[in-house]
Amino acid sequence: MQYPGRISSKLPQVGTTIFTEMSALAQQHGAVNLSQGFPDFEPDPALIEAVAKAMRDGHNQYAPMPGWMPLRERIADKMKLRYGVAYNPDTEITITAGATQALCTAIAATVREGDEVIVFTPAYDAYAPLIELFGGTPVYVKLNYPDYHIDWDQLQHMISHKTRMIVLNNPHNPTGAVLKAEDLDRLEKIVNNSNILLLADEVYEHITFDGISHQSLTSRPALAERTLAVYSFGKTFHVTGWKLGYVLAPENLMTEFRKVHQFNVFSVHRPQQVALAEYLDSDSKWDVGSMYQAKRDEFLELMKGSRFEALPTHGSYFVLMDYSAISDEHDVDFARRLTIEHGVASIPVSVFYNVPTHNKVLRFCFAKNSETLQAGSKILKAL
Numbered sequence: 001m002q003y004p005g006r007i008s009s010k011l012p013q014v015g016t017t018i019f020t021e022m023s024a025l026a027q028q029h030g031a032v033n034l035s036q037g038f039p040d041f042e043p044d045p046a047l048i049e050a051v052a053k054a055m056r057d058g059h060n061q062y063a064p065m066p067g068w069m070p071l072r073e074r075i076a077d078k079m080k081l082r083y084g085v086a087y088n089p090d091t092e093i094t095i096t097a098g099a100t101q102a103l104c105t106a107i108a109a110t111v112r113e114g115d116e117v118i119v120f121t122p123a124y125d126a127y128a129p130l131i132e133l134f135g136g137t138p139v140y141v142k143l144n145y146p147d148y149h150i151d152w153d154q155l156q157h158m159i160s161h162k163t164r165m166i167v168l169n170n171p172h173n174p175t176g177a178v179l180k181a182e183d184l185d186r187l188e189k190i191v192n193n194s195n196i197l198l199l200a201d202e203v204y205e206h207i208t209f210d211g212i213s214h215q216s217l218t219s220r221p222a223l224a225e226r227t228l229a230v231y232s233f234g235k236t237f238h239v240t241g242w243k244l245g246y247v248l249a250p251e252n253l254m255t256e257f258r259k260v261h262q263f264n265v266f267s268v269h270r271p272q273q274v275a276l277a278e279y280l281d282s283d284s285k286w287d288v289g290s291m292y293q294a295k296r297d298e299f300l301e302l303m304k305g306s307r308f309e310a311l312p313t314h315g316s317y318f319v320l321m322d323y324s325a326i327s328d329e330h331d332v333d334f335a336r337r338l339t340i341e342h343g344v345a346s347i348p349v350s351v352f353y354n355v356p357t358h359n360k361v362l363r364f365c366f367a368k369n370s371e372t373l374q375a376g377s378k379i380l381k382a383l
Contacts, residue, residue: 011129018125018332018351025336026345032376035345037173037317039367043238050275059274065262067095067246068273074280075246081283083219091251094258097268098243099203099232104130105264106199106228106247107165109256111136115164120150122352124173124201136164140354146311146322148175152186159190165197168217171204171315174352174363178208178315179215188222197253198223203232203245204316206286209293212314218248225250228257233276235317236288238367244272292317292367299366302377317367320349324360326383335362344379 022035033040042048066072072089079087087093096102103126111117113135119127121140128138141155155166168187170179191198200217208214217223228249234240249257279285296319300310308321327334331348339345346362366373 010133014129018347022335022339022345022347025339029340029343031339031343031345032372032379033345034364034366034368034372034376035339035347037365037367038240039238039317040372041238041369044279047237047239047275047279050278051271054271054274054278057274059270061270063095063267063270063273065267066090066258067093067268068270068277070277071095071273071280072246074277075248078280078283078286079218079248082286083216085218085221085224087218087248088251092248092254094247094254094261095268095273096230096245096247096261097265098234099201099230099245100126101243101265102230102245102247103127103199103201105257105260106230106249107131107136108134108264109260110197110228110253111164114162116160116162117165117167118155118158118163119167120169120172121354121357122148122174122349123167123354124169125352127167128354137162138354139163142353142357143172143175143177145359148172148177150179150183152183152190156190159194159196163194163196165199166191167199167201169201170215170217171202171208173204173316174318174347174349175311175320176313176316176318178212181215184215184217184220184223187217188220191226192222196226198227200227200229202229203235205231206236206288207292207317208289208315209296210314214315226253228253233272236286237276242269242272244268244276295366295368295373298370299364299373299377302373303380306377306381307383308380311361318363318365320361320363321346322359322361327360330358331360331362334360338362342379342383344376 019036026033072093076087076089107130111134115136116139117131117136118139121142131138205214217227218229231246233244307325311320313319331350335346335348349361
């Protein structure tokens with residue numbers, strides 16, 4: 001069946017994402033799936049039981065539009081304890097249907113026709129389409145390979161009177177790069193005395209390694225006052241299918257966020273919110289970094305002796321691998337062949353750029369159980 005009229009696409013360049021394609025290829029060919037960023041192990045059984053209990057206790061109707069207040073209070077407690085910042089759970093914290101919905105709503109509420117929004121590449125693939133969907137223009141700044149650090153002088157050069165927002169993803173997907181304190185120092189100087197907003201995608205905030213602490217934009221008052229910060233329960237508690245996240249912002253920015261949120265979502269899954277509020281009875285529940293560092297180290301150890309070269313990763317649950325010693329193929333072609341002929345699925349990093357960039361690097365997700373990592377690395381080492 002076809003719509004008989006004319007369709008003028010708002011996103012004419014957008015098709016099926018590489019994540020969907022690679023996961024489908026992995027399933028079709030029975031490949032070890034180290035591509036899409038989701039764990040293949042179960043969450044804490046206590047959290048599952050808490051959701052079931054919330055349902056049995058009658059929490060099956062709409063939650064309040066901003067979210068279940070006890071959960072917002074837990075988030076406020078965490079932010080105060082970990083970053084020394086006070087967010088009012090009543091007016092400055094909103095529970096969302098995952099982090100991507102939070103990103104979408106934040107951009108919809110603040111970006112207008114003709115605004116420019118700075119995006120660092122390689123970039124999570126949702127940023128640019130969302131900016132374009134609401135009339136903005138993405139302005140791209142390339143991170144410096146191979147450690148993917150920000151060239152702050154270049155960023156300063158790219159800012160114009162049209163710059164409405166800067167999107168910062170920290171820890172960074174797909175590279176695993178992590179901002180340092182001096183990065184936030186430079187950012188403060190750049191946005192000082194401007195009307196620029198900051199959209200902080202901090203969904204991997206609790207997944208940092210090697211003694212490196214997460215430098216949240218919310219921890220700096222001069223940055224927090226212009227920041228909408230986005231987080232994910234799914235990434236932290238191994239429940240990505242729940243699509244539950246939250247956003248923090250100063251009251252005047254949150255007022256605008258909620259104006260949109262109430263019409264594109266209104267409220268999100270109440271039993272999950274009730275369960276998380278009960279589950280987060282101690283600050284230690286947020287601590288998953290050491291577990292993921294062990295998984296990163298396990299994967300890197302398994303890959304020793306291969307012809308892949310691992311690039312440094314200090315956060316998120318991804319590691320980039322340089323395959324230039326194995327093939328001269330374009331990374332998309334190599335990733336497809338790796339899946340179809342050898343049985344391991346990955347993500348080619350070139351798809352995260354707006355212009356052709358071919359560093360011969362693939363992204364592997366190590367948020368997997370040991371059996372999965374062992375099976376995948378065995379194949380990769382044989383190449």
